[in-house]
Amino acid sequence: MSARRGSDGGSAGNGAVADGGAGGIPAASVDAFAARLTGRLVRPGEPDYESARRLWNGVIDRRPALVARCRGDDDVAAAVDFARDNGLSPAVRGGGHGVAGHALCDDGLVIDLSEMTGVEVDAGARTVRAEGGCTLGDVDRATQAHGLATPLGVVSATGIAGLTLSGGMGWLRRRYGLSCDNLVSARVVTADGNRLTAGAGEHEDLFWAIRGGGGNFGVVTSFEYRLHPVGPEVFLCFVFYPADRARQVLRSCERYLSEAPEEVAPLGVLGRVPAAEEFPEEAHGEPFVGVAALFPGDPAEGERVLRPLREAAEPIRDLSGPTTYLEAQSFLDGDYPDGWRYYWKSVNTPGLGDELIDRLAGRAAEAPSPYSTLDVWYQGGAMARVGERETAFANRGAPYLLGIEANWQEEADTARNVSWVRDTFADLRSFSSGGVYLNFPGFLEEGEQLLREGYGGNVRRLAEVKAAYDPGNLFRHNANIAPLAPPPS
Numbered sequence: 001m002s003a004r005r006g007s008d009g010g011s012a013g014n015g016a017v018a019d020g021g022a023g024g025i026p027a028a029s030v031d032a033f034a035a036r037l038t039g040r041l042v043r044p045g046e047p048d049y050e051s052a053r054r055l056w057n058g059v060i061d062r063r064p065a066l067v068a069r070c071r072g073d074d075d076v077a078a079a080v081d082f083a084r085d086n087g088l089s090p091a092v093r094g095g096g097h098g099v100a101g102h103a104l105c106d107d108g109l110v111i112d113l114s115e116m117t118g119v120e121v122d123a124g125a126r127t128v129r130a131e132g133g134c135t136l137g138d139v140d141r142a143t144q145a146h147g148l149a150t151p152l153g154v155v156s157a158t159g160i161a162g163l164t165l166s167g168g169m170g171w172l173r174r175r176y177g178l179s180c181d182n183l184v185s186a187r188v189v190t191a192d193g194n195r196l197t198a199g200a201g202e203h204e205d206l207f208w209a210i211r212g213g214g215g216n217f218g219v220v221t222s223f224e225y226r227l228h229p230v231g232p233e234v235f236l237c238f239v240f241y242p243a244d245r246a247r248q249v250l251r252s253c254e255r256y257l258s259e260a261p262e263e264v265a266p267l268g269v270l271g272r273v274p275a276a277e278e279f280p281e282e283a284h285g286e287p288f289v290g291v292a293a294l295f296p297g298d299p300a301e302g303e304r305v306l307r308p309l310r311e312a313a314e315p316i317r318d319l320s321g322p323t324t325y326l327e328a329q330s331f332l333d334g335d336y337p338d339g340w341r342y343y344w345k346s347v348n349t350p351g352l353g354d355e356l357i358d359r360l361a362g363r364a365a366e367a368p369s370p371y372s373t374l375d376v377w378y379q380g381g382a383m384a385r386v387g388e389r390e391t392a393f394a395n396r397g398a399p400y401l402l403g404i405e406a407n408w409q410e411e412a413d414t415a416r417n418v419s420w421v422r423d424t425f426a427d428l429r430s431f432s433s434g435g436v437y438l439n440f441p442g443f444l445e446e447g448e449q450l451l452r453e454g455y456g457g458n459v460r461r462l463a464e465v466k467a468a469y470d471p472g473n474l475f476r477h478n479a480n481i482a483p484l485a486p487p488p489s
Contacts, residue, residue: 025086025088029086030043030066033068033078033079033082036075036078037068037069037070037071037075037078037079038071038072038074038075039068039069039070039071039072039075039115040069041066041067041068041069042066042067042068042069043066043067044063044065049067052067052069052110052112053067053104053110054339055093055096055097055098055101055103055104056095056096056097056157056336056338056339056342057098057099057101057340057341057342058338058339058340058341058342058411059101059341059342059343059414060101060104062101062104062105062106063106063107064091064104064105064106064107064108064109064110065088065107065108065109066088066109066110067109067110067112068082068109068110068111068112069112069114069115070111070112070113070115070116071115071116072116072221073187073189073195073221076111076113076189076219076221077189077193077194077195079109079111080111080189080190080191080193080218080219080474081193082109083108083109083111083474084191084192084193084472084474088107088108088109089105089107089108089109089474089476089477090105090108090109090110090111090474090475090477091103091104091105091108091109091110091111091477092110092111092113092161092215092219092475092477093110093111093112093113093114094113094114094132094133094134094159094160094161094162095114095133095134095135095157095158095159095160095161095162095163096114096159097135097155097157097158097159097162098159098162098439099342099343099344099439099440099441099442100441100442100479102162102215102477102478103162103477105477108477111219112133113131113132113133113161113219113221114133115133116131116132116133116134116221116222117130117131117133117134117135117138118130118131118134118222119131119134119138119139119142119143121142121143121145121146121148121227123146123148123227126148126226126227126228127184127224127225127226127227128142128143128148128150128224128225128227129222129223129224129225130142130160130222130223130225131221131222132160132161132219132220132221132222132223133159133161134159134160134161135156135157135158135159135160136152136153136155136156136157136158136159136160136163136329137156137157137326137329137330138160139152139160139225140152140156140325140326140329141326143227144230144231144232144324144325144326146227147229147230147231147232148227148228148229148230149172149227149228149230149231149296149325150176150179150182150225150226150227150228151168151170151171151172151173151175151176151177151178151179151181151182151228152168152170152172152179152329153168153169153170153179154170154171154267154329154332155330155332155333155335155336156326156329156330156333157333157336157338160179160223161215161220161223162215162439163179163439164179164180164183164211164223165180165210165211165212165213165214165215165220166180166212166214166393166437166438166439166479167179167180167212167393167437167438167439168180168439169377169383169401169437169439170265171265171293171294171296171328171329172228172230172265172294172296173265173379173381173382173383174262174263174264174265174378174379174380174381174382174383175228175262175263175265175296175381175382176228176382177382177383177385177386178383178386178393179225180210180211180212180391180393181211181382181383181386181391181393182225182226183207183210183211183223183224183225183226184199184200184224184225184226185197185198185199185200185202185207185224186198186199186207186210186220186222186223186224187220187221187222188203188206188210188217188218188219188220188221189218189219189221190217190218190469190470191218191469191470191471191472191474191475195221196218198210199224205464205465205468206218206465206468206469208390208391208392208461208465209392209461209462209465209466209469210392211391211392211393212391212392212393212394212438212455212458213392213455213458213462213465213481214438214478214479214481215475215477215478216462216466216470216475216476216478216479216480216481217465217466217469217470217475218469218470218475219475230296230325231296231324231325231326232324232325232326233298233299233322233323233324233325234294234295234296234297234299234302234322234323234324234325234328235294235295235299235300235301235302235303235305235306235320235321235322235323236292236293236294236295236320236321236322236323236327236328236331237266237291237292237293237294237295237306237309237310237320238290238291238292238318238319238320238331239290239291239309239310239312239315239317239318239319239320240273240279240283240288240289240290240315240316240317240318240319241288241289241290241291241312241313241314241315241316242286242287242288242289242313242314242316243270243286243287243288243289243361243364243365244287244361245289245312245313245314246270246289246357246358246360246361247354247357247358248312248313249268249289249291249312249313250268250289250352250357250376251352251354251357252308252309252312252313253266253268253291253309253312253376253378254352254378256308256309257378257380260305261305262381262382263295263296263297263305264293264294264295264305264306265293265294265378265379265381266291266292266293266309266378267291267292267293267375267376267377267378268289268290268291268375268376268378269288269289269290269291269292269373269374269375269376270287270288270289270290270360270361270364270373270374270375270376271287271288271290271364271367271370271371271372271373271374272285272286272287272288272364272365272367272370273285273286273287273288273316274370274371278317278319279316279317280316280317283316283317285370286316287361287364287365288316289361291309291310291312293306293309294328296325299322299323302322303322306320335371335407336407340371340407340408340409341406341407341408341409341410341411341413341414341417342405342406342407342442343406343414343417343418343421343442344403344404344405344406344421344440344441344442345403345404345421345422345424345425345436345440345441345442346401346402346403346404346436346437346440346441347401347402347404347425347428347429347431347432347436348395348398348400348401348402348432348433348434348435348436348437349398349399349400349401349402349428349431349432349433350398350399350400350433351399351400352376352400353431355431356428356431359427359428359431360374360376360402360428363420363424363427363428366420367406367417367420368406368408368413368416368417368420369406369407369408369409369413369417371407371408371409372405372406372407372408372417372420373403373405373407374402374403374404374405374424375402375403375405376400376401376402376403377400377401377402377403378399378400379396379398379399379400379401380399383396384396384397384399388456388457388458389457389458389461392455392458392461392462394435394454394455394456394457394458395434395435395436395437395456398433398435401437402428403437403440404421404424404425404428405421406418406420406421418442421442434453434456435453435454435456436450436453436454437454438450438454438455438479441454441479450479451479451480451481454479455479455481459481460484462481463481463482463483463484464484466481466482466483466484467483467484467485467486470483471483
């Protein structure tokens, strides 16, 4: 979680595919594919190719052979068939907000769902179905019209697809669980081009796998979620304290949660005070420790319940107050501008001792970018009551997740920021009980260790489901699971 309020950016380039083909595919085949789509096929050299290959994370600079801007399940199935039949490796773009940049590939086909943003709310059944290109904001706006919400993330521009498929942690995680815990069903286009519904009683193995197993098993074109009464008025706590009070503040949060209702899921943040008018000028650039939390019920009750988090020490600035749930969900949007550069990692830890807190404060103060933070996600509650094998999402029992966020503007600063994250990660690993959050890996992460850390004891079962639905590993632009090889005959 960043601490700034504020940009633009992105990469540019040019190029073309010889005689209109892609990766050696005859131009006539590409044209025939384009004619099948109700959406548009974007090719290198066309006016909107550069915008089509631009993601939120400005570090990601890849050049796909083709971008299929899909408008429905038929388009997605056509794109999957074309990629498979022509040896192109597809990447799937939902909101395009994933820090690792899996939504874009070099030389392959991007299956772009960003125009698929339909949302249907059934207020009576307390469910919502949202297409795979939706952002959190798209879903929240539709559900809040009925005073309902499903647990999503904390930045409204985030896509629901990547968020949900790898877990989905937000303000409601302790009260109602993760995004994937609230998934009722999903529509999936698999590697063979089939359109399936996965849910209770329908392709239950696939339904299990997509709740934490990422985009390994197909293109999820829509998500049906369970809804809960939330808002529209809530109370948001966001208070900044001097970093020399880090022990006092973070341990106070720890004690608070032993008695606090599960409606509250705090985030601790360590960074440097932004040079913004909300903060005293003498504090600009100084290290801080902050606490953010949302009370999703009556704001007056929320003010009372969250008061201890606002009184942990003498604050630099207290930005807390009643607001709407929609405003709370977009409160941090300005901290993550499109086109800035991002590299993140995470570590689960079983406790918050003084030595660890001191290490967090020291590392945060050393960050080369003033916009970088170290975040403490206080977990437990509903998300921890789901069994470790009930969904593919692993590491539910860890009471704390430490997020390491490097957020910076200039390309010339990339090496220093990546080094800071990696060094901090290596340092904090000594406090870890194992496990990482697969929505927080940077763009350089891959390999067996990531799989073991992210999927835990669910790796083998995930590999079995992968073999059933994607035996050729067509969908490999993700935290990739190799299909389980068949036993020797």
